[in-house]
Amino acid sequence: MYELICIGASWGGLSAIGRVLADIPTAVDPAIVVAQHRHVDSHEGALGELLGLRIDRPVRDVEDKTPIARRNVYLAPPDYHLLVERGWFSLSVDERVQYARPSIDVLFESAADAYGSAVIGVILTGANEDGAAGLAAIKHRGGVAIIQDPIGAERRAMPDAAIAATVADAVLPLDAIGRFIYGLCVEVAKTA
Amino acid sequence: MHTEPSQASHAAMQELEDIELQLLLEGVFRRYGFDFREYAPASLRRRVRRRVHAEGLTTFAGLLDKLLHDPACMERLLLDLSINVTSMFRDPTFYLAFREKVVPQLRTYPFTRIWVAGCSTGEEVYSLAIVLHEEEVYERTRIYATDINESVLERARAGVFPLDKMREYTQNYIKAGGMEAFSEYYVAAYDGAQFHRSLVENVVFAQHNLVSDRSFNEFNVVVCRNVMIYFDKTLQNRVHGLFYESLAHLGVLALGHKESIRFSPYEERYEVLDSSEKVYRKVA
Numbered sequence: 423m424y425e426l427i428c429i430g431a432s433w434g435g436l437s438a439i440g441r442v443l444a445d446i447p448t449a450v451d452p453a454i455v456v457a458q459h460r461h462v463d464s465h466e467g468a469l470g471e472l473l474g475l476r477i478d479r480p481v482r483d484v485e486d487k488t489p490i491a492r493r494n495v496y497l498a499p500p501d502y503h504l505l506v507e508r509g510w511f512s513l514s515v516d517e518r519v520q521y522a523r524p525s526i527d528v529l530f531e532s533a534a535d536a537y538g539s540a541v542i543g544v545i546l547t548g549a550n551e552d553g554a555a556g557l558a559a560i561k562h563r564g565g566v567a568i569i570q571d572p573i574g575a576e577r578r579a580m581p582d583a584a585i586a587a588t589v590a591d592a593v594l595p596l597d598a599i600g601r602f603i604y605g606l607c608v609e610v611a612k613t614a
Numbered sequence: 615m616h617t618e619p620s621q622a623s624h625a626a627m628q629e630l631e632d633i634e635l636q637l638l639l640e641g642v643f644r645r646y647g648f649d650f651r652e653y654a655p656a657s658l659r660r661r662v663r664r665r666v667h668a669e670g671l672t673t674f675a676g677l678l679d680k681l682l683h684d685p686a687c688m689e690r691l692l693l694d695l696s697i698n699v700t701s702m703f704r705d706p707t708f709y710l711a712f713r714e715k716v717v718p719q720l721r722t723y724p725f726t727r728i729w730v731a732g733c734s735t736g737e738e739v740y741s742l743a744i745v746l747h748e749e750e751v752y753e754r755t756r757i758y759a760t761d762i763n764e765s766v767l768e769r770a771r772a773g774v775f776p777l778d779k780m781r782e783y784t785q786n787y788i789k790a791g792g793m794e795a796f797s798e799y800y801v802a803a804y805d806g807a808q809f810h811r812s813l814v815e816n817v818v819f820a821q822h823n824l825v826s827d828r829s830f831n832e833f834n835v836v837v838c839r840n841v842m843i844y845f846d847k848t849l850q851n852r853v854h855g856l857f858y859e860s861l862a863h864l865g866v867l868a869l870g871h872k873e874s875i876r877f878s879p880y881e882e883r884y885e886v887l888d889s890s891e892k893v894y895r896k897v898a
Contacts, residue, residue, distance in 0.1 A: 485872045486843045487850070499872055502843075505656035512654040513843045513872050516661075517699050532656040539624050564624035 424452050424566070424607050425540040426490070426506065428533050430526030430556070432459040432548030434576025436469070438596055439546065443477045443495060445600020450607045452542070453490045454479070455506065457498040457529045459522050459552070470497055486513045498524035505532035520552040530556025539564030542606060544599060546570045548580030554587035561588045566606060571595045634674035635659060641678050646688055648762070649825050650695060652849035661694045689765075696763040698734040698841060701779065703741045703786035705871055708839070710791045711891040712742075716835065716866050717749045726755045729833045729860065731824060732841030733759040736770025740799075741790070742837065743813040748793045752816060758831065760822035767819045774806040824853050829860040836861055840870035854878045858896065867894045 427450075431439050435458045443454065458469065473495065474481040481495045482488070484504055488496065488511045498504035502513040504524050519525035526545070530553060533541045543560040545553045547570060561567045567590045572578035574595050585593060592602055635658075639651045650658060666677045669687065680687045703709055720726045733739050739759045746752040761767050775783075784796040800807040822830065824841070836857045842850050857867055858880050867875070867884065869892040875881050884894035 485874060486870075487847055502872060503657075505654075505660070507654060507656050512656055513840075514657045514660075515699055515840045515843070515870075516657065528660070532660070535628070535656065535659060538628050563628070 423540065424542055426533055426537050427452050427454045427542045427544065427603065428506075428530055428560070429454065429456045429544045429546065430458075430530065430548075430553040430580075431456075431546035432522070432526075432550055432552065432577070432580055434547040435459070436472070438570065438576065440473055440476050441596055442544065442546065442599050443473060443479075445597065447600075447604050447608070448478055448493070450604055451492050452540075452607060453492055454495045455498070455504070455511075455529065455533070456495065457504060457524045457526045459524070459526075459548070460500040473497075484511045484513070487511065498529065500524070503528040505529065506536045507532075508536045520550055522550070522552050526553035527556040527559075531559045534559040534563040534565060537565075541565035542568065542603060544568045544570075544603075545581055545584040546596070547575040547577050549577040550579060551583035553580055554583040557584045557590075558588040561591075566591050568599060568602065569593045570599065631674065634678070635662065638662065638674050638678040638681070641682055642688070642691070645682055646685075647826075648692065648823075652825070652846050653695075653844055654846050657844055658695070662691070665691050665694050692763055693765065696734075696761065697766055698732060698844070700734055700737045700840070701786070702737045702775065702783040703790045703792075704738070705839075705891075706786045706789035706791075708790075708868070708871070708891050708893075709741065709745050710789075711888045711893055712868070713745060713749060713791050715887050715893060716868075717745075717751060719864070719866070720746075720751050720755070720834065723834060724754065726751065726835070727831060727833045728755060728757045728835040728837065729831070730757060730759045731822070731836060731838040731857070733761050733767075733770055733819070735766050735775075736773065736819075737775065738837065738839065739770060739817060740773060740775075740809050740813055741787075743817065744787075744792075744799060745790070747813065755816055757817045758833070759817055759819050762821065762823045762825075764821050767821060771814070771819050773809040773811070773814060774803070775800075775809070777802055777805050777807050780807055824856065825849065829856055831860065832862050833860050833865060834862055835866045835868070837868045839868060840873070842873060843870065851878055854880045858883060861896045863896065865896045867896065868892065869894075 470481045479495050484496045505512050541560050543557045557567050569584045569590045570581050572581040575581050643649045730739050787796040800809045883898045885897045887893040887895050
């Protein structure tokens with residue numbers, strides 16, 4: 423069964439992430455981790471407060487060694503890489519990857535290492551190529567790869583790069599992604 | 615047709631890699647005495663993997679073989695594992711808080727000892743020295759800057775940082791409450807900025823391993839920012855014990871923004887001086 427949903431976004435990501443999270447019904451059980459490229463100085467709690475208003479789940483900014491609990495939404499803090507361990511998060515201040523910290527690749531690759539085939543990776547809008555290698559790593563370990571359809575994305579570079587890097591399980595318009603995740607986590611689970 | 619490996623083979627692949635990594639860490643410890651076995655696995659795996667590729671190898675087991683027989687390779691891995699990337703006045707608000715909430719306490723002491731633990735290439739040490747200098751307490755302060763790695767200490771001693779970083783550092787410095795023109799503190803030489811030697815007059819750079827070495831003095835302030843994020847919980851708690859032992863009564867402990875002494879066994883022994891800057895004071 424799936425244990426972790428990882429979402430990566432950059433340019434235009436704020437509203438895209440809000441939309442996807444709002445569309446995932448509360449019956450969907452796995453923890454959700456979000457890496458959104460943010461400016462170093464961006465106000466700490468702003469993204470969390472914004473999302474918290476729109477969705478019916480606890481939204482938390484991750485600190486070092488925060489335990490991973492089901493249903494919660496976790497946000498990568500600005501200017502740190504967020505990494506997934508088995509049961510908790512760790513942070514690093516290693517070099518930027520693809521000019522980004524948090525890097526979506528770092529998050530996704532560590533999630534693939536820790537949770538293997540129990541990971542669902544989602545790449546949304548963005549103007550760079552971060553996340554493509556990470557999504558491929560998730561797929562390589564037997565997880566699920568979902569990519570926002572570049573045609574409707576605010577910036578298509580990131581979805582395009584992800585599509586080129588791996589065989590996606592689904593390339594979907596933004597408003598169909600929550601529903602697809604529901605199908606994976608709830609409907610499939612019922613019939614299994 | 616290409617078929618994806620089954621779930622079972624994914625799990626087996628993962629397990630094999632875990633075994634290899636554990637053997638590598640065990641081998642490094644037994645051959646060279648450096649103990650990375652209690653580091654947080656995700657960052658560690660990422661850094662070791664980078665070394666595997668840089669050596670032209672494909673597996674952790676392959677790297678272990680090379681490490682055991684080639685000390686130069688171990689030197690390179692040690693650099694990978696011990697360089698903590700940092701910048702001058704990273705998190706300027708921390709230095710503001712230090713000026714406002716820690717310095718007044720230091721003014722009441724005839725002499726102050728500060729330990730910067732895990733100082734890496736020294737950016738934080740020079741930043742702190744500048745703050746202490748501007749607050750006119752540097753003259754009666756000694757900073758002990760330690761790191762596990764002798765070659766990063768060499769770079770810290772040299773005090774030369776990339777010239778192209780100075781714009782960013784200047785902005786940080788201003789936000790950190792800087793009182794001078796930042797360029798007063800260095801001279802440009804080739805592509806490096808050489809910081810004034812007077813800033814490290816009262817700094818002792820020394821090798822110290824947080825994992826295995828004991829406390830070596832009593833301090834009024836311990837600064838250890840974004841170092842313990844690379845450790846697992848057990849090791850973190852042990853290092854918290856080391857810091858607790860090393861601090862004088864009312865000594866100050868400064869951690870990174872996303873670190874905390876909450877949930878550590880020493881939580882009750884400190885009071886919070888600044889909750890968002892993660893500055894604590896030993897009270898019990």
